[in-house]
Amino acid sequence: MSSYNLTHLAQLEHEAIFIMREVAAQFEKPALLFSGGKDSIVMVRLAQKAFAPAKIPFPLVHIDTGHNFEETITFRDWLAKDTGSRLVVRYVEDSIKAGRAQEEKGPNPSRNGLQTITLLDTIEEFRYDACLGGARRDEEKARAKERFFSHRDEFGQWDPKNQRPELWNLFNGRKNVGEHFRVFPLSNWTEMDVWQYIAREKLDIPSIYFTHQREIVNRNGVLLSKSPFITLLEGEKYETRTVRYRTVGDSTCTGAVESDAADLGAIIQEVASARQTERGTRADDKRSETAMEDRKKAGYF
Amino acid sequence: MTASTPAPAHQHTDQHYLAMDLLRFTTAGSVDDGKSTLIGRLLYDSKSIFEDQLDAIERATEQRGEEHLNLSLLTDGLRAEREQGITIDVAYRYFATPRRKFIVADTPGHIQYTRNMVTGASTANLAIILIDARKGVIEQTCRHSFIASLLRIPHVVVCVNKMDLVDYSEARFNEIVASYSEFASRLEIPDIKFIPISALHGDNVVDRSAKMPWYQGSALLYTLETVYIGSDVNHIDARFPVQTVIRPNTDEHHDFRGFAGRVAGGVFKVGDEIVSQPSGLTSRIKSIQGPSGDIAEAFAPMSVVMTLEDEIDVSRGDTITKANNPPHVTQDVEAMICWFSDKKLVPNGKYIIRHTTREAKSVIKAVRYKVNINTLHKAEGDLEIGMNDIGRIQLRTAVPLISDSYQRNRNTGSFILIDEFSNATVAAGMIL
Numbered sequence: 127m128s129s130y131n132l133t134h135l136a137q138l139e140h141e142a143i144f145i146m147r148e149v150a151a152q153f154e155k156p157a158l159l160f161s162g163g164k165d166s167i168v169m170v171r172l173a174q175k176a177f178a179p180a181k182i183p184f185p186l187v188h189i190d191t192g193h194n195f196e197e198t199i200t201f202r203d204w205l206a207k208d209t210g211s212r213l214v215v216r217y218v219e220d221s222i223k224a225g226r227a228q229e230e231k232g233p234n235p236s237r238n239g240l241q242t243i244t245l246l247d248t249i250e251e252f253r254y255d256a257c258l259g260g261a262r263r264d265e266e267k268a269r270a271k272e273r274f275f276s277h278r279d280e281f282g283q284w285d286p287k288n289q290r291p292e293l294w295n296l297f298n299g300r301k302n303v304g305e306h307f308r309v310f311p312l313s314n315w316t317e318m319d320v321w322q323y324i325a326r327e328k329l330d331i332p333s334i335y336f337t338h339q340r341e342i343v344n345r346n347g348v349l350l351s352k353s354p355f356i357t358l359l360e361g362e363k364y365e366t367r368t369v370r371y372r373t374v375g376d377s378t379c380t381g382a383v384e385s386d387a388a389d390l391g392a393i394i395q396e397v398a399s400a401r402q403t404e405r406g407t408r409a410d411d412k413r414s415e416t417a418m419e420d421r422k423k424a425g426y427f
Numbered sequence: 428m429t430a431s432t433p434a435p436a437h438q439h440t441d442q443h444y445l446a447m448d449l450l451r452f453t454t455a456g457s458v459d460d461g462k463s464t465l466i467g468r469l470l471y472d473s474k475s476i477f478e479d480q481l482d483a484i485e486r487a488t489e490q491r492g493e494e495h496l497n498l499s500l501l502t503d504g505l506r507a508e509r510e511q512g513i514t515i516d517v518a519y520r521y522f523a524t525p526r527r528k529f530i531v532a533d534t535p536g537h538i539q540y541t542r543n544m545v546t547g548a549s550t551a552n553l554a555i556i557l558i559d560a561r562k563g564v565i566e567q568t569c570r571h572s573f574i575a576s577l578l579r580i581p582h583v584v585v586c587v588n589k590m591d592l593v594d595y596s597e598a599r600f601n602e603i604v605a606s607y608s609e610f611a612s613r614l615e616i617p618d619i620k621f622i623p624i625s626a627l628h629g630d631n632v633v634d635r636s637a638k639m640p641w642y643q644g645s646a647l648l649y650t651l652e653t654v655y656i657g658s659d660v661n662h663i664d665a666r667f668p669v670q671t672v673i674r675p676n677t678d679e680h681h682d683f684r685g686f687a688g689r690v691a692g693g694v695f696k697v698g699d700e701i702v703s704q705p706s707g708l709t710s711r712i713k714s715i716q717g718p719s720g721d722i723a724e725a726f727a728p729m730s731v732v733m734t735l736e737d738e739i740d741v742s743r744g745d746t747i748t749k750a751n752n753p754p755h756v757t758q759d760v761e762a763m764i765c766w767f768s769d770k771k772l773v774p775n776g777k778y779i780i781r782h783t784t785r786e787a788k789s790v791i792k793a794v795r796y797k798v799n800i801n802t803l804h805k806a807e808g809d810l811e812i813g814m815n816d817i818g819r820i821q822l823r824t825a826v827p828l829i830s831d832s833y834q835r836n837r838n839t840g841s842f843i844l845i846d847e848f849s850n851a852t853v854a855a856g857m858i859l
């Protein structure tokens with residue numbers, strides 16, 4: 127090789143691997159937050175690369191709301207097994223039963239906010255001092271302000287007005303007892319980068335990312351999947367549509383997009399010409415102008 | 428503005444997309460110089476704003492009772508920022524053209540947020556400095572340029588904005604170029620370009636403007652797409668700070684002991700003779716493993732794992748180098764610092780220093796001088812360093828740092844200071 131240049135995707139890969147190794151080196155008990163969605167799948171691959179030929183040195187942790195797409199859960203269990211990783215699952219349902227969280231009322235109660243409670247309890251239970259997450263700055267305007275190493279106080283709170291300056295490649299992971307960090311190695315990746323990487327690495331992903339037939343109800347422009355967690359309102363009915371998912375969260379707040387993209391090439395073309403953001407299909411972000419910031423301040427991932 | 432249209436799909440075809448490189452840039456300018464408008468314009472005209480984002484800022488603009496679409500709402504994402512209409516913290520934005528991918532660090536213009544400007548500048552290849560054509564070179568311009576120079580941003584593009592408000596006057600533009608050039612001669616910025624623009628109307632931002640036929644240069648976006656950044660990385664002095672040691676302890680890899688890290692400078696090849704600092708022990712590179720398997724050579728900024736021929740003692744914080752090109756290994760460091768904390772620097776105070784992958788105690792032995800960042804002169808008789816101040820200090824560290832001058836290498840020449848009680852990052856340092 128004569129010119130020492132890296133393509134942008136390679137630069138992002140090297141950067142993410144560097145961050146993961148900093149986490150392994152600077153913290154006692156890190157964990158990788160894993161939902162079975164595309165970003166966390168990329169995270170697992172990067173973690174494998176960062177520590178090869180050794181195994182990934184931290185467990186995969188999933189905060190299960192109980193409102194999942196079945197395909198994602200099947201995939202989650204398969205990937206943990208396939209990579210030989212330890213999978214820790216904690217359930218929002220248990221937090222509700224224990225009286226630590228209270229179910230929302232209304233036609234499609236979301237457990238999105240409740241996830242924070244279970245997550246913070248899990249962090250305390252296992253004494254995790256750093257949680258790696260697949261959040262990206264291009265997802266949402268509050269996330270655009272996020273650091274790679276994001277300090278959380280003893281209540282798990284994020285203080286966006288008082289973040290540690292982050293310079294060069296120097297990451298300050300020092301903290302007091304009880305505090306922890308959220309770390310986001312994919313900060314500089316875009317949705318397109320993630321798809322290109324999945325294609326380049328030939329990664330398996332849950333089937334719901336590809337086109338399929340599904341029973342859908344259109345609620346305020348969000349195409350929600352038929353599920354036991356949704357009560358139809360007057361005048362609403364399910365209809366079969368050809369859809370896929372661009373982002374995967376809870377089935378109660380993640381909308382499908384109409385699409386016939388059957389392979390990664392078609393998905394990439396679709397994302398390239400998309401006129402809506404990825405999170406445009408997430409009802410949880412539309413609750414207020416600062417919905418994400420407010421959730422993050424409280425300790426959301 | 429017309430309705431946004433989707434990006435042309437061809438720019439994302441696999442081969443093309445996978446071959447693109449990356450430019451990181453930062454913007455600087457004082458509060459009303461139109462930074463957010465310029466970024467909004469770049470994103471908008473490069474089709475990087477989505478319809479729902481546009482809808483959201485249209486709704487927010489309307490709710491605020493403002494007349495013109497407020498593009499700054501795209502980057503000011505925090506509640507407090509939107510309330511006050513100012514940028515408090517760095518926001519990162521991403522966009523791509525068929526030629527290149529871009530990471531923009533949108534940093535605040537207020538003096539009280541100098542630390543965030545330094546944050547944005549620390550990883551940038553290029554800085555855009557905005558000047559209001561009506562006001563010309565002002566204190567803020569000098570301060571931003573000084574920070575760009577101090578942080579060694581290799582390329583600076585000075586955008587003389589609001590040309591529409593000075594009748595697109597060539598004479599006014601030339602006047603500003605002359606006065607900036609005179610000021611910049613005292614700085615160390617290797618590459619400066621000047622572009623007359625109107626961010627509001629889009630003149631010379633994405634397309635060449637018909638209103639300034641006297642301007643022969645290229646539009647801003649073309650400049651960003653084509654500026655040569657291949658030589659911004661040090662490929663001469665081989666430096667490999669070790670992050671962690673990989674020992675699988677499995678039957679398959681029983682004896683494997685690999686040193687994981689990110690190349691901070693130079694090139695390492697399999698077979699190269701190496702020296703581990705600070706121990707001075709030598710060996711030879713047996714293998715280099717990149718993210719996708721074994722490779723013959725590694726260069727900055729690659730993250731790799733190296734194995735060595737001999738069982739020498741190397742651990743986190745050590746740096747692998749080559750014999751013919753040693754770094755400085757010393758406990759006494761002269762450096763420029765930018766202070767971030769509202770707690771003033773304590774003379775003879777102890778701070779944790781973090782340099783490459785090494786963390787140690789350090790003590791500030793002396794404050795040599797403080798810089799008046801508006802005049803670039805030494806502040807006479809004032810050695811008190813507080814929030815947003817820049818000065819020169821002497822440090823003594825508990826263990827030797829394996830360093831280069833910041834001028835030579837941004838990775839091995841930079842450090843941060845951490846308050847040992849609050850754990851806050853209180854200063855950024857550049858080794859002289």
